[in-house]
Amino acid sequence: MNELKSILETNSISVSDLVSLLKSNGQQQQQLFQYASEVKKMHLGNKVFFRGLIEYSNICRKDCYYCGVRQSNKTIKRYQVSDIEVLQAANLAYTQGFGSLVIQSGETENKTFSRKIEKLINQIKTIGNGALGITLSCGEQSEDTYKRWFDAGAHRYLLRIESSNEQLYRKIHPQNKKHDFRKRIDALYSLKSIGYQLGTGVMIGLPFQTHEDLANDLLFFKELDIDMAGMGPYIEHKQTPLYAYRDLLLPLHERFQLSLKMIALLRIIMKDINIAATTAMQAIDAEGREKALLVGANVIMPNITPLKYREDYLLYEDKPCVDEEADACKNCLEARIHRTGNTIGYNEWGDSPHSMRKK
Numbered sequence: 001m002n003e004l005k006s007i008l009e010t011n012s013i014s015v016s017d018l019v020s021l022l023k024s025n026g027q028q029q030q031q032l033f034q035y036a037s038e039v040k041k042m043h044l045g046n047k048v049f050f051r052g053l054i055e056y057s058n059i060c061r062k063d064c065y066y067c068g069v070r071q072s073n074k075t076i077k078r079y080q081v082s083d084i085e086v087l088q089a090a091n092l093a094y095t096q097g098f099g100s101l102v103i104q105s106g107e108t109e110n111k112t113f114s115r116k117i118e119k120l121i122n123q124i125k126t127i128g129n130g131a132l133g134i135t136l137s138c139g140e141q142s143e144d145t146y147k148r149w150f151d152a153g154a155h156r157y158l159l160r161i162e163s164s165n166e167q168l169y170r171k172i173h174p175q176n177k178k179h180d181f182r183k184r185i186d187a188l189y190s191l192k193s194i195g196y197q198l199g200t201g202v203m204i205g206l207p208f209q210t211h212e213d214l215a216n217d218l219l220f221f222k223e224l225d226i227d228m229a230g231m232g233p234y235i236e237h238k239q240t241p242l243y244a245y246r247d248l249l250l251p252l253h254e255r256f257q258l259s260l261k262m263i264a265l266l267r268i269i270m271k272d273i274n275i276a277a278t279t280a281m282q283a284i285d286a287e288g289r290e291k292a293l294l295v296g297a298n299v300i301m302p303n304i305t306p307l308k309y310r311e312d313y314l315l316y317e318d319k320p321c322v323d324e325e326a327d328a329c330k331n332c333l334e335a336r337i338h339r340t341g342n343t344i345g346y347n348e349w350g351d352s353p354h355s356m357r358k359k
């Protein structure tokens with residue numbers, strides 16, 4: 001354990017050290033998990049925060065090769081949740097004691113959409129006198145739109161870089177202006193300069209992805225000085241181009257283990273950020289999110305999208321909780337979280353100490 005600490009607690013941890021820990025198994029992996037859990041306890045206590053997740057729309061102008069809601073997938077029904085349903089879901093989140101909401105959406109970039117989200121933020125902010133924190137995850141937008149949404153009251157933004165290796169990014173996206181790696185990086189910096197608490201993340205176990213890529217992703221998060229991270233295993237989807245490369249993939253349980261190691265390492269190198277136990281973890285392992293909590297994650301995003309839309313937001317196959325009402329979700333989650341020795345931070349925004357410290 002001491003050896004592990006001395007490797008991890010240097011100021012400039014190397015890619016090769018991270019790679020060797022990402023490849024660890026057996027006792028070394030157990031020590032890594034144990035240490036990450038200690039770091040979490042020391043810096044964040046044992047509190048888990050909920051974010052009620054509204055999957056606002058599956059309409060998307062992009063064509064990411066991995067994603068089930070890509071524009072070219074003509075087999076799905078496109079939807080946008082109505083204003084009234086968003087507000088009902090937000091009220092539900094409020095009464096359940098979820099301190100925050102996430103509005104996640106396929107990417108639409110036009111004035112109507114931008115104004116619509118702005119109006120919804122304003123309306124959500126009237127619930128309980130601004131009680132709910134609002135996180136947005138609506139893709140790449142103009143700086144003006146990001147500013148409007150921030151001024152309306154959203155204070156956190158999630159935009160996954162998906163992979164910080166430009167070559168790999170180009171392999172998993174079409175080569176055109178809509179899917180420009182540099183633009184995505186610029187968007188991250190723009191969100192940060194506007195004042196959002198910034199979240200990003202990557203998929204783990206993508207075809208063509210190496211352990212070096214993942215190690216560099218971790219260093220990229222540190223360099224960007226993010227406040228939150230959402231990472232999970234890549235899960236193939238039949239109606240997407242990357243499905244053709246499924247033979248290159250690690251077996252699911254290995255992708256899952258690798259994801260746990262990514263979470264543990266990120267917790268150790270960025271001690272006080274928020275890290276989500278993502279739905280994709282649960283898609284592979286029924287207890288995936290709990291296992292993520294045990295190695296450093298501290299945020300869970302219960303799905304509060306109206307049920308009738310859920311099966312149209314399948315980013316990947318076998319997505320869990322497609323038919324579970326939000327309150328059923330809450331009860332089941334509560335018990336699961338308590339079993340991990342964590343408690344739940346009800347009625348709190350749950351901003352990361354990292355972001356508070358920066359203030």
Ligand code: 5AD
Pocket residue numbers: 066067068160162202203232233234235236237280315316
């Ligand atoms: N497997 C796992 N995660 C995926 N996402 C999209 N498609 C997949 C997939 N096939 C993730 C992306 C995106 C987030 C909303 O969902 O990282 O940013």
Ligand code: FES
Pocket residue numbers: 060061062063064067069070071106107139
């Ligand atoms: Fe919608 Fe990638 S397919 S953002």
